[in-house]
Amino acid sequence: MDTPITAKALPDALIERFSAIVGAANALTEADRIAPYIREERDLFAGSTRLVLRPGTVDEVSAIMALAQETGTPIVPQGGNTGLVGAQSPRSEAEVVLSLSRLDRIRDVDPAGRTMVVEAGVVLQRAQEAAAEAGLLFPLSLGSEGSCEIGGNLASNAGGTNVLAYGNARELCLGIEAVLPGGEIFHGLRRLKKDNRGYDLKDLLIGSEGTLAIITAAVLKLFPRPAGREVAYVGLPSPEAALGLLKLAEGRAGGQLTAFELMPRIGMEFTIRHTQGARDPLAGPHAWYVLMEISSGRSAEDARETMEHILEAAFEDGTVEDAAIAQSLSDAADFWRMREEMSWAQKPEGGSIKHDVSVPVALVPQFLAEAGAAVEAAMPGARIVSFGHMGDGNIHYNISQPVGADREAFLARWGEMNTIVHGIVADLGGSFSAEHGIGQLKRAELARTKAGLEMGLMHGIKQVFDPKGIMNPGKLL
Amino acid sequence: MDTPITAKALPDALIERFSAIVGAANALTEADRIAPYIREERDLFAGSTRLVLRPGTVDEVSAIMALAQETGTPIVPQGGNTGLVGAQSPRSEAEVVLSLSRLDRIRDVDPAGRTMVVEAGVVLQRAQEAAAEAGLLFPLSLGSEGSCEIGGNLASNAGGTNVLAYGNARELCLGIEAVLPGGEIFHGLRRLKKDNRGYDLKDLLIGSEGTLAIITAAVLKLFPRPAGREVAYVGLPSPEAALGLLKLAEGRAGGQLTAFELMPRIGMEFTIRHTQGARDPLAGPHAWYVLMEISSGRSAEDARETMEHILEAAFEDGTVEDAAIAQSLSDAADFWRMREEMSWAQKPEGGSIKHDVSVPVALVPQFLAEAGAAVEAAMPGARIVSFGHMGDGNIHYNISQPVGADREAFLARWGEMNTIVHGIVADLGGSFSAEHGIGQLKRAELARTKAGLEMGLMHGIKQVFDPKGIMNPGKLL
Numbered sequence: 028m029d030t031p032i033t034a035k036a037l038p039d040a041l042i043e044r045f046s047a048i049v050g051a052a053n054a055l056t057e058a059d060r061i062a063p064y065i066r067e068e069r070d071l072f073a074g075s076t077r078l079v080l081r082p083g084t085v086d087e088v089s090a091i092m093a094l095a096q097e098t099g100t101p102i103v104p105q106g107g108n109t110g111l112v113g114a115q116s117p118r119s120e121a122e123v124v125l126s127l128s129r130l131d132r133i134r135d136v137d138p139a140g141r142t143m144v145v146e147a148g149v150v151l152q153r154a155q156e157a158a159a160e161a162g163l164l165f166p167l168s169l170g171s172e173g174s175c176e177i178g179g180n181l182a183s184n185a186g187g188t189n190v191l192a193y194g195n196a197r198e199l200c201l202g203i204e205a206v207l208p209g210g211e212i213f214h215g216l217r218r219l220k221k222d223n224r225g226y227d228l229k230d231l232l233i234g235s236e237g238t239l240a241i242i243t244a245a246v247l248k249l250f251p252r253p254a255g256r257e258v259a260y261v262g263l264p265s266p267e268a269a270l271g272l273l274k275l276a277e278g279r280a281g282g283q284l285t286a287f288e289l290m291p292r293i294g295m296e297f298t299i300r301h302t303q304g305a306r307d308p309l310a311g312p313h314a315w316y317v318l319m320e321i322s323s324g325r326s327a328e329d330a331r332e333t334m335e336h337i338l339e340a341a342f343e344d345g346t347v348e349d350a351a352i353a354q355s356l357s358d359a360a361d362f363w364r365m366r367e368e369m370s371w372a373q374k375p376e377g378g379s380i381k382h383d384v385s386v387p388v389a390l391v392p393q394f395l396a397e398a399g400a401a402v403e404a405a406m407p408g409a410r411i412v413s414f415g416h417m418g419d420g421n422i423h424y425n426i427s428q429p430v431g432a433d434r435e436a437f438l439a440r441w442g443e444m445n446t447i448v449h450g451i452v453a454d455l456g457g458s459f460s461a462e463h464g465i466g467q468l469k470r471a472e473l474a475r476t477k478a479g480l481e482m483g484l485m486h487g488i489k490q491v492f493d494p495k496g497i498m499n500p501g502k503l504l
Numbered sequence: 505m506d507t508p509i510t511a512k513a514l515p516d517a518l519i520e521r522f523s524a525i526v527g528a529a530n531a532l533t534e535a536d537r538i539a540p541y542i543r544e545e546r547d548l549f550a551g552s553t554r555l556v557l558r559p560g561t562v563d564e565v566s567a568i569m570a571l572a573q574e575t576g577t578p579i580v581p582q583g584g585n586t587g588l589v590g591a592q593s594p595r596s597e598a599e600v601v602l603s604l605s606r607l608d609r610i611r612d613v614d615p616a617g618r619t620m621v622v623e624a625g626v627v628l629q630r631a632q633e634a635a636a637e638a639g640l641l642f643p644l645s646l647g648s649e650g651s652c653e654i655g656g657n658l659a660s661n662a663g664g665t666n667v668l669a670y671g672n673a674r675e676l677c678l679g680i681e682a683v684l685p686g687g688e689i690f691h692g693l694r695r696l697k698k699d700n701r702g703y704d705l706k707d708l709l710i711g712s713e714g715t716l717a718i719i720t721a722a723v724l725k726l727f728p729r730p731a732g733r734e735v736a737y738v739g740l741p742s743p744e745a746a747l748g749l750l751k752l753a754e755g756r757a758g759g760q761l762t763a764f765e766l767m768p769r770i771g772m773e774f775t776i777r778h779t780q781g782a783r784d785p786l787a788g789p790h791a792w793y794v795l796m797e798i799s800s801g802r803s804a805e806d807a808r809e810t811m812e813h814i815l816e817a818a819f820e821d822g823t824v825e826d827a828a829i830a831q832s833l834s835d836a837a838d839f840w841r842m843r844e845e846m847s848w849a850q851k852p853e854g855g856s857i858k859h860d861v862s863v864p865v866a867l868v869p870q871f872l873a874e875a876g877a878a879v880e881a882a883m884p885g886a887r888i889v890s891f892g893h894m895g896d897g898n899i900h901y902n903i904s905q906p907v908g909a910d911r912e913a914f915l916a917r918w919g920e921m922n923t924i925v926h927g928i929v930a931d932l933g934g935s936f937s938a939e940h941g942i943g944q945l946k947r948a949e950l951a952r953t954k955a956g957l958e959m960g961l962m963h964g965i966k967q968v969f970d971p972k973g974i975m976n977p978g979k980l981l
Contacts, residue, residue: 139751139866184700195698198675211957218864220896221672222935223661223711224950225942225980226962230707234700251758274616281728281801282759324758387695389616419697458699465702473701480688484968485703491964503702 036120037077041098045080045123048090053081053129064124067108067116069381072467074116076103079124085204085212085243091125092241093210101500102208104237106179107150109171111383112466114183114236114502122500127178130243136161141249142201142218147178147242154247163249166193166285170367178242184234186462188366191418192285192322193250195462197233202246205232207239208493218246231488236464237499239492253285255327257334258320258359261341262313262349266392269317269417271346273388276319276337283333286320287418288366289391294412297372297427298365308351308362317417318366369414373427376410378434380444382424384452385461391417397451402426405447406440421461424448445472465503473503513597514554518575522557522600525567530558530606541601544585544593546858549944551593553580556601562681562689562720568602569718570687578977579685581714583656584627586648588860589943591660591713591979599977604655607720613638618726619678619695624655624719631724640726643670643762647844655719661711663939665843668895669762669799670727672939674710679723682709685970695723708965713941714976716969730762732804734811735797735836738818739790739826743869746794746894748823750865753796753814754895760810763797764895765843766868771889774849774904775842785828785839794894795843846891850904853887855914857921859901861929862938868894874928879903882924883917898938901925922949942980950980 046054055061056078065074082088095102101122105115117124131148138161145154151172158165169175169187179185181203185196193199202217215229232240263269269289276284292314299305309316321337323330334352341347353359373379386394395413402409408429415423426444428437449459453476465473474482482504489496489504523531532538533555542551559565572579578599582592594601608625615638622631628649635642646652646664656662658680662673670676679694692706709717740746746766753761769791776782786793798814800807811829818824830836850856863871872890879886885906892900903921905914926936930953942950951959959981966973966981 137864137866140864142864184704186698186700190698197704207957213957214955215958217935218933219862219935219938220865221663221667221862221893221898221938223663223937223939223941224935224954225711225958226716226965227674227704227707227711228958228961230704234702234704239703251755278728279801324756385696385698387614387617387619388697389614416698421698456695458694458696458701460700461696461698462700464700477701478691480684480690481692481702481705484705487968488703488965491961491968 037100037123041100042078044094045078045091048094049080049082049087053083055079055081064105064108064126065117067110067113069111072113072116074118075120076117076122076124077120079126081126081129083129085130085206088125088206088241088243089210089212092206092208095123095497096209096495099495099497101497103499104182104241106147106176106182107171107174109175110179110183110466111463112468114464114466114499115179116467118501125241127176127243133157134244138163140218143247143249144216144244145177145247146244147176149177151175151177151180158249159252162252164252165247165249167196167199170370177245181233181242181245182235182237183464186416186419186421188286188288188416190416191287192282197230199248200229200233200245201248203229203232203242204244205240205242208495208498213240216244216246236466236503238489238503239498251324253322253330254325255323255330256320257330258318258353258362259334259338260308260351260362261317261319261347262309263315263317263347264313266315266395268346269315270389270392272317272341273418275341275346279337280321280333283321283323284418285322286318288318288415289417290316290318290366290369290414291412293410294369294414295365297376297412298368301372301375302368305365305368306361308365309349311349313348318362369412373412373425377428377432378437380426380438380441382445382448382459383461383463384424384448384457384459385419385421386452386455386457388418388420390455391420391422394422394451394455394457398424398448401447401451402444405443467502470503514577514600518577519555521571522555522568525571526557526559526564530560532556532558541582541585541603542594544587544590546588549590549593551595552597553594553599553601554597556603558603558606560606562607562683565602565683565718565720566687566689569683569685572600572974573686573972576972576974578974580976581659581718583624583653583659584648584651586652587656587660587943588940589945591941591943591976592656593944595978602718604653604720610634611721615640617695620724620726621693621721622654622724623721624653626654628652628654628657635726636729639729641729642724642726644673644676647847654722658710658719658722659712659714660941663893663896663898665763665765665893667893668764669759674707676725677706677710677722678725680706680709680719681721682717682719684717685972685975690717693721693723713943713980715966715980716975728801730799730807731802732800732807733797734807735795735830735839736811736815737785737828737839738794738796738824739786740792740794740824741790742792743872745823746792747866747869749794749818750895752818752823756814757798757810760798760800761895762799763795765795765892766894767793767795767843767846767891768889770887771846771891772842774853774889775845778849778852779845782842782845783838785842786826788826790825795839846889850889850902854905854909855911857903857915857918859922859925859936860938860940861901861925861934861936862896862898863929863932863934865895865897867932868897868899871899871928871932871934875901875925878924878928879921882920944979947980
């Protein structure tokens, strides 16, 4: 079952009808105003559209969808446009982009119930800040948190650096409000920790990448703010050593271990080379690094003590080679910056073939060894920048082109490298999309690799929600 | 859309075909052998069936379902038969009970990856013990844990006393294996913390009460065993005071607060009166009680210290009237016994009209006040035994008949009392089924109260999975 790109551009008369719903100021038709909505970060998907709609209310979203359903117009929902798999990009001038960015009210913060109701267009960082102002924590944290939006976070079931302790976006959401293709509003803003009234429609919509409905608001879970936080940068000889450190830290810190990020030496080198002011937190070079964060609900001293206990034990048994504990908030920020800039620091090094994979946590070292050998055999000189959320078994297994290689020729081998890496992932019971989703980028691979039974069920569910196929066609399914 | 009970009893020829799949020893047809499968705990549902099948392998389950689909035979999946809403009870002699109890292998325990693969028929307590043998914790804990089975726990998204810290059954499960109505096997035994490959079919099957597919095995999450555990029994003047204590405990203990159970004085009286050896842990009477448990990943001393800090603070600000900390494992077991026996201790007091509701945690006191006034106004002398998982906003709001009332006349007012209590729950944004599910008991109420949009989506999904309507008909939908 393929979804061909509709060739016919959106007719002028329809543009007028859609525009009337949101008003001329919020119906973008000029190329320069549309441009930011069709370009995406990695330049993998050159989209096009004749119309970007920016509704300001849920009722406007509903009216847009009713008209879309009536006229069979494909709708591409878009949040902060930070997605990495092209789920938010319109594929042709037949498709209308529906930006949720103006739905940006924080409707309610309830410190007693530890919940917050926010609209889809609220930028993640603003949601974090609103929680902080109420003395609480909304723990979802991503590199793009300054521009990504809650609706997109939920549509893609975003992960990030705090999943280890707090879970994915799905786990952080108690209820949602959504608009269905026909314009009906799904009123599911529940604040309940327990609610067994029928099928779990909330979790079905979360992670469905805008192919079933448009999430317009959500009830988010809030947590106590840690009283103390400690960050350490650790040098290690191998991923096996990192796994040893992870077990040790989990055993000692339990739920207080709030981040455990793995980075290879080459990633450090790229970051130091291309990021202004970046510096190596450790004196000598190490083959691997871990950024480890401990958060204590009790006190700063408690967090410090736990961190020190873990590192002492790790030194004693030879797991780690060196470690630095951040001595100030500015140190901690510098440590985190090393990890966060690693994503961007690959760009100046030429082409980069990306993977976002997960395997059972205990198999991360085996995965890295097998994939490393296979990639090196297929492409001598390839520079493997494999970093990410080791505590979740989630590695961004990126391959930078060999020094001096031709960028285009290198990128032409994207599929070949995917086959190698994803084959090893599959053998280990892993996933070729851990947190970024499917979108356009991995759609063919999903169709090829997912069991026919599951694909059939997913298509059946799609048909139930969106019988006319107007919700983000050509994405995911 | 109603699902009438098929009048025609299962024909002999079909009994033979089904029996051939599992062998005569595992195809029960005699009344005395069938009896335990059609009776249920509360005697609310007098079921009947001509055949109970006890398959021993997933392939046998698959063969049964293929034959059921071919012949349009309704199948009622059953685990430990401890459900409280009649989801596991056959409604007529046309229906076949499919018991999962012989699928009871623990397929794998992986301490490094902190997962365990168990089959549907594994009794919850055995799963807990297998985790303990590996030095880990499987935290799901229910009153019926000695006989309920993992498959049923997942089909009903079971809750229990540890949800506060660890989540419902859904949150404790990483992957499932299931057999679909046609006999196809859904191979979803994934062990991944992050996997964004399409729609969340796992969470859709969990909580669907056997109406979409039969869960045959699951990957369960395991956790570090607490190094120390402290249990306290606390006397308080009011639910407001209990809410104050909850906030205080959450603030100080965070994720170490592993249970927070609320009980009224009358529940204590019933339990003491009807449970051999039960004793009041506190000297004088109190209007309300809380059983509070703190688990520390560090040490017994640490758990004790945290508990003492919380109680000291609560005494200081007048939140609590009295408290006893368990001084031994036997004390702790006695404290827990008071809470667990409260469910059974209502029986000797006559008829009991049950509710399993949830509201946002901060609204529990308001709910109890409003419901108490309304019930007392409608039925003077009604004895309200409202106890349960306050930390989750989940109250078992049970009403025992007035002293000396006629049992049948009292029970005849079940629907009226439901309307009163559930009306208040709805006004507070709550749920009339927090953890027990819908089954037969609350099916009409679900159809009446759930938005038409959601009911329509659920029926659509049912049609996708089970187009012939053979999966547990007349339950949930």
